[in-house]
Amino acid sequence: MKPETSTPRSADQAPKTERRGFLGVAAAGLAGILLAPGVRLIEVAQAASPGTDSAGASAKVRWGMLIDTNQCKPGCTACVTGCRTENGLPENPGPTDTQYIRKIEIKDVKSGRQHSLPMMCQHCAEPPCVDVCPTGASFKRADGIVLVDKHICIGCRYCMMACPYKARSFVHEPVSNQKPDVPRGMGTVESCTMCVHKVDKGESPACMTACAAAGFNAIVFGDLNDPDSDISKRVAQYATRQLREDLHLDTGVRYQGL
């Protein structure tokens, strides 16, 4: 049998609205049940850490960097030195010593055009290092910064193999005289932290500061999610590239002029 289509609209309006009303009430009730514990958990979490300087990493923020390779001067290593000083890394590194940031020179073989650019952890939105980590030591913060939790890192170095940017280093030797803000020790993997200890204080990473102090301003740091930030405006205005876009990692570090 066909449902009666000739029924006047007003006749079935009443039950429909009733049902809709019931669904609405049910949804509100469910939302109340589901949301209330979540809200409370957040409140508890915030109340558990009174007097803190920062409320913690926010998922609304996506920290990123834009590197203008046209401004980056070949042979200049101000960012590398600034990084080493800030993070307490050895000043004259050996071949197996840690590097958070390094300078590379690349050349297009056909045109002969040369670029100089800094390479570091690209702080991917889909980080392969996090995918492969067997202990969960490699992780991404809510604000997009990729870090190693050295408390649970077992030094297996899978993340080093997984990273397409060769961004991570293994600490082979015992370390002493660390910076209080940058704990690092033998047997763990480490990489650029985007100077997370400074970022949490509202400051900029050391490489950016060093580059600006050297007068090049090739590195811009900021929130990629905030349309009014300097970095977002520049990313919107100029052609920028992520390295190895084909891997779809959605990197937080972008390059202009490549």
Place this chain on the structure above:
Amino acid sequence: MKHPLLLLLGLLIGGAVQAADPPASASRVPQPVVEPARSGQCVEPPELMRRNHMDYLKHQRDDTMREGVRGAKYSLKACISCHASQTTNSVAAAKTNFCISCHSFAAVKVDCFECHATQPTQNASSFYPLVHPSGVTAELSRQVRQQTVPAPAPTPN
């Protein structure tokens, strides 16, 4: 004949109980050397800190590391800046320093300082890149701090 024997037994037991009393044994057991803290009040009473400091630190380390919550109550950096020794400027450089003296007394290995700095944040020193905590320059710098040697004038930049 029975009475003196009982008396002797009583004396012997009494002596044994006396020997087991804490005041009598305290002098024979080495106690950890606890260097006084630099200033102020600790974040919790000492009884709580002795028993629970590792839990406080472990809980907060995850909050700080994973969630980015900075400056909360139980911070290893704050421990170190208050408890660093006046002589070595560290909590773990010598056997008598704050963390090490108790941990060696309790025979508990402390792993924190495999990675974490044992010294408070250093202010800009004229020696800065040369100073190593165990070296000769460090000893000199310590003497300068204690003002047994006149401090060199800072180099103009």
